Amino acid sequence: MSDPVLSLRGIEKTYLKGTPGEVRVLSGLDLDVRRGEVVALVAPSGAGKSTLLHVAGLLDTADAGEVRIGGREVTTLSDRARTAVRRREIGFVYQFHHLLPEFSAEENVALPQLADGRDRRAAFDRARDLLERVGVGHRATHRPAELSGGEQQRVAFCRALANGPALLLADEPTGNLDPVTADRVFDILMQVVRETGLAALIATHNMELAARMDRTVRLSDGRIA
Numbered sequence: 001m002s003d004p005v006l007s008l009r010g011i012e013k014t015y016l017k018g019t020p021g022e023v024r025v026l027s028g029l030d031l032d033v034r035r036g037e038v039v040a041l042v043a044p045s046g047a048g049k050s051t052l053l054h055v056a057g058l059l060d061t062a063d064a065g066e067v068r069i070g071g072r073e074v075t076t077l078s079d080r081a082r083t084a085v086r087r088r089e090i091g092f093v094y095q096f097h098h099l100l101p102e103f104s105a106e107e108n109v110a111l112p113q114l115a116d117g118r119d120r121r122a123a124f125d126r127a128r129d130l131l132e133r134v135g136v137g138h139r140a141t142h143r144p145a146e147l148s149g150g151e152q153q154r155v156a157f158c159r160a161l162a163n164g165p166a167l168l169l170a171d172e173p174t175g176n177l178d179p180v181t182a183d184r185v186f187d188i189l190m191q192v193v194r195e196t197g198l199a200a201l202i203a204t205h206n207m208e209l210a211a212r213m214d215r216t217v218r219l220s221d222g223r224i225a
């Protein structure tokens with residue numbers, strides 16, 4: 001079997017180490033996510049879901065343990081090399097869209113591609129194609145403030161997918177939407193993930209959404225229970 005897209009081994013993370021406020025969040029956590037697999041990450045508030053996603057997404061470093069992306073150990077890479085892995089291999093979706101307000105939907109989706117060296121025309125073609133696929137092609141030239149919450153979040157998915165990542169990490173991606181919109185946006189996310197064969201790790205408090213994914217993992221006492 002091929003290497004998991006994401007492999008975490010023995011991950012440790014403590015905030016404010018050595019101070020009275022020390023918080024041990026991850027303590028020897030192991031997790032694999034394979035190509036085409038959509039995994040729900042479920043845990044009580046404060047258990048460390050965001051911390052885990054940040055470590056897996058190379059936005060933060062663990063105190064100990066190994067992070068492999070596509071079989072490659074990334075913990076020991078230089079900052080520059082890690083940034084390149086993050087940009088090419090990993091897409092993020094957050095609870096709030098974090099789109100750049102002064103740019104249109106298509107510009108928001110084109111920008112990560114331009115940052116990765118793709119030519120302008122190809123970047124905008126891909127942006128419009130992705131926006132079409134999630135049903136917001138007709139809003140391509142609108143700025144985020146001119147879009148509904150569900151539309152904003154669909155644009156945020158497109159931005160996450162813009163550089164063709166192997167791994168999608170999402171932190172409560174529909175948590176800010178009303179239940180009907182959340183359901184619809186989640187369907188679209190699942191459809192796109194299925195079509196592209198991505199590995200996805202999606203943190204959610206919503207057990208109905210978790211039940212629609214391939215597998216649920218629970219984070220408890222700093223490990224996968």
Ligand SMILES: Nc1ncnc2c1ncn2[C@@H]1O[C@H](COP(=O)(O)OP(=O)(O)OP(=O)(O)O)[C@@H](O)[C@H]1O
Nearest residue numbers: 015016023025043044045046047048049050051052
């Ligand atoms: N930068 C930080 N400095 C100190 N403590 C932190 C920091 N970031 C997070 N924590 C603490 O670490 C623990 C885990 O936080 P984290 O945000 O990973 O939890 P979570 O499971 O994502 O929570 P929620 O579901 O509420 O978003 C919490 O107790 C939090 O207060």
